[in-house]
Amino acid sequence: MTENKPGEQVTICVRDLSVGYGRPILHDINFEAKSGEIIGILGRNGCGKTTLFRGLTGGARVFQGSMTAGSKNLAKMSVRERAGQLALLSRSAVPLSGMRVREVIEMGAYAHTGFLDYLGRRNKRKVEGYARLLQIEALLDEDMGILSEGQCQLVFFARTLMQETPVILLDEPDASLDVYNSHLLFTGMKELTDNTGKTALMVLHNPQTALRWCDRILVLAQGTAAAELNLHSSGREEIQAALRILYPEIMIQEVRAEQDEKITMCYFRRRRCYDDYQSVCKTKDPAGGV
Amino acid sequence: MRKRERTVIVILILLTLFLSGASLCIGSFPLANEDIRRVLTGRLAADSLAYRVFWNLRFARTCMALAAGMALGLSGAVYQTVFRNPLASPDLTGVASGASFGAAAAIVLGAGSTLEIMNGAFFMGVLTLVFVLALVKMSGEGHAGSYILAGIIVSALAEAGLMILKTLADPERELAAVEFWTMGSLAGITWSKLFPNLWFILVPLVLLLAMARQVYMLSADEEQARTMGLNPKKWRLLLLGLTTLMIASMVSLTGVIAFVGLTAPHIAYFLLRKRGRGFLLTGALCGGSVTVIADILARSIGTAELPLSVMTVVLAVPVLAVLLCRRAPRRGGDWQ
Numbered sequence: 001m002t003e004n005k006p007g008e009q010v011t012i013c014v015r016d017l018s019v020g021y022g023r024p025i026l027h028d029i030n031f032e033a034k035s036g037e038i039i040g041i042l043g044r045n046g047c048g049k050t051t052l053f054r055g056l057t058g059g060a061r062v063f064q065g066s067m068t069a070g071s072k073n074l075a076k077m078s079v080r081e082r083a084g085q086l087a088l089l090s091r092s093a094v095p096l097s098g099m100r101v102r103e104v105i106e107m108g109a110y111a112h113t114g115f116l117d118y119l120g121r122r123n124k125r126k127v128e129g130y131a132r133l134l135q136i137e138a139l140l141d142e143d144m145g146i147l148s149e150g151q152c153q154l155v156f157f158a159r160t161l162m163q164e165t166p167v168i169l170l171d172e173p174d175a176s177l178d179v180y181n182s183h184l185l186f187t188g189m190k191e192l193t194d195n196t197g198k199t200a201l202m203v204l205h206n207p208q209t210a211l212r213w214c215d216r217i218l219v220l221a222q223g224t225a226a227a228e229l230n231l232h233s234s235g236r237e238e239i240q241a242a243l244r245i246l247y248p249e250i251m252i253q254e255v256r257a258e259q260d261e262k263i264t265m266c267y268f269r270r271r272r273c274y275d276d277y278q279s280v281c282k283t284k285d286p287a288g289g290v
Numbered sequence: 291m292r293k294r295e296r297t298v299i300v301i302l303i304l305l306t307l308f309l310s311g312a313s314l315c316i317g318s319f320p321l322a323n324e325d326i327r328r329v330l331t332g333r334l335a336a337d338s339l340a341y342r343v344f345w346n347l348r349f350a351r352t353c354m355a356l357a358a359g360m361a362l363g364l365s366g367a368v369y370q371t372v373f374r375n376p377l378a379s380p381d382l383t384g385v386a387s388g389a390s391f392g393a394a395a396a397i398v399l400g401a402g403s404t405l406e407i408m409n410g411a412f413f414m415g416v417l418t419l420v421f422v423l424a425l426v427k428m429s430g431e432g433h434a435g436s437y438i439l440a441g442i443i444v445s446a447l448a449e450a451g452l453m454i455l456k457t458l459a460d461p462e463r464e465l466a467a468v469e470f471w472t473m474g475s476l477a478g479i480t481w482s483k484l485f486p487n488l489w490f491i492l493v494p495l496v497l498l499l500a501m502a503r504q505v506y507m508l509s510a511d512e513e514q515a516r517t518m519g520l521n522p523k524k525w526r527l528l529l530l531g532l533t534t535l536m537i538a539s540m541v542s543l544t545g546v547i548a549f550v551g552l553t554a555p556h557i558a559y560f561l562l563r564k565r566g567r568g569f570l571l572t573g574a575l576c577g578g579s580v581t582v583i584a585d586i587l588a589r590s591i592g593t594a595e596l597p598l599s600v601m602t603v604v605l606a607v608p609v610l611a612v613l614l615c616r617r618a619p620r621r622g623g624d625w626q
Binding site: 107143 | 374500503506507509510511513514516517518519520521559563564565566567
């Protein structure tokens with residue numbers, strides 16, 4: 001694997017992309033990511049975040065536009081070559097009961113491991129290394145069938161890292177994790193992007209997570225990229241304006257944490273909607289109702 | 291964990307070798323151990339009766355039993371893994387039903403010579419896969435479930451054809467021949483009949499064992515397999531093709547051998563307690579052992595030889611029943 005210095009090299013570049021299934025769901029998507037960056041993709045349910053990832057990995061139809069990884073055209077790569085560039089942590093992973101955790105993590109090495117390396121278990125140390133990173137060493141010899149959903153998710157994350165690709169796609173990686181496990185996952189990801197120059201694209205639901213871990217945020221709305229935000233250079237107002245495309249009443253606040261680190265927080269004001277409910281209930285039904 | 295895997299496989303290989311040895315020593319023709327030793331050391335003339343019985347009948351028969359059992363056990367293990375379904379057996383794509391139909395057609399409509407039966411069974415067996423793939427293609431999706439459903443449709447069609455042929459058959463000779471064929475037997479196997487079919491069994495057998503890694507990865511869903519660098523459509527097709535080729539070649543020689551393909555992977559899971567590394571090989575060895583035992587029993591119990599499927603079912607049913615009862619709730623590793 002090539003070890004890139006952070007911030008120098010463009011690892012993935014998408015131009016005028018239209019992607020969907022029968023017809024396009026997303027259109028005119030443009031972005032590029034450099035090594036060492038973490039990019040958050042925010043959008044409401046059903047806006048096409050997962051479809052974007054499927055387009056990149058070959059699971060959805062690309063109608064228009066270009067996608068390049070490194071300097072090569074993704075669309076022209078074989079399945080195996082593509083898996084050497086992009087790894088995906090998807091939400092549809094089946095738990096593979098009957099297999100050992102160790103074997104499931106090792107599967108990630110398929111694209112860069114030959115038959116003899118597989119027989120000789122050459123990836124054993126790497127499997128254990130990634131398990132240590134995510135604190136799941138104790139599970140290595142367990143059966144996947146007895147793990148909880150969150151534990152499975154960490155195993156699949158280790159498998160995604162095992163692919164050792166320059167770019168990692170994470171589709172709602174914290175969906176079934178408890179607070180501390182999702183902390184482990186994001187810390188692990190951040191450490192890897194900082195130290196090995198990997199790029200991570202993460203679909204996230206919680207804007208707070210995106211504000212905490214990402215360098216940039218891509219906001220998807222109305223079938224296209226409605227805003228792109230650099231979190232290092234944008235001020236409170238700018239961030240709030242961009243996020244309000246998705247979440248109309250969101251409030252952004254900057255907080256000074258330990259060692260003068262600046263943390264951007266977000267929250268929603270309490271909304272009074274009982275009156276709305278009552279106002280509808282108390283209205284007389286014009287038709288006389290049943 | 292790795293230790294258990296190795297122990298199980300070594301013990302099974304020894305067991306299989308022992309059973310094959312026993313199979314060489316047992317049979318209706320009285321070959322004394324002394325004779326066998328003389329045959330093996332080459333001190334008996336090549337045209338003597340003992341020599342011919344040993345090499346041409348017993349050796350060929352044992353090889354066939356072993357190859358057939360391993361083929362069944364392996365393809366059962368492959369299908370159960372790839373389709374994530376504990377009910378999957380080598381007949382998933384209807385290959386056995388198709389082959390039965392082909393054999394029956396050769397017996398009833400054709401002259402019913404051995405060669406004709408073999409060819410009919412082989413080609414109809416392979417043809418079922420073509421139909422299954424065509425149906426899956428027409429459905430437009432490539433999900434594991436579509437293959438299973440298409441297999442049921444094609445299998446039912448072949449069964450219906452088989453019933454028509456049975457009603458057309460002459461009840462004295464032809465019907466009996468069809469019935470006997472669908473119960474499986476290794477009685478007619480000679481060394482010359484084994485070829486070239488044995489190659490069509492052994493080569494896919496070795497290739498499939500070498501593809502174990504891809505088989506395990508295909509048990510993840512399609513998107514997972516693809517993003518890890520494995521083209522699921524291409525590999526699934528390759529696995530189905532090799533398995534069908536192997537089973538069709540085998541069935542065209544032996545007739546239908548029931549239940550081994552379904553049971554062997556369950557025994558393998560019971561021994562290994564997992565379906566990862568080593569599972570396919572264990573499945574194949576379990577299938578081989580079960581079939582060799584069944585064949586030994588088929589020709590040594592009673593005066594006339596019993597159909598092979600009777601013995602495989604008799605052996606498999608108690609095993610499956612025991613495994614079913616020992617299945618503790620939520621031990622993990624069970625399919626939903």
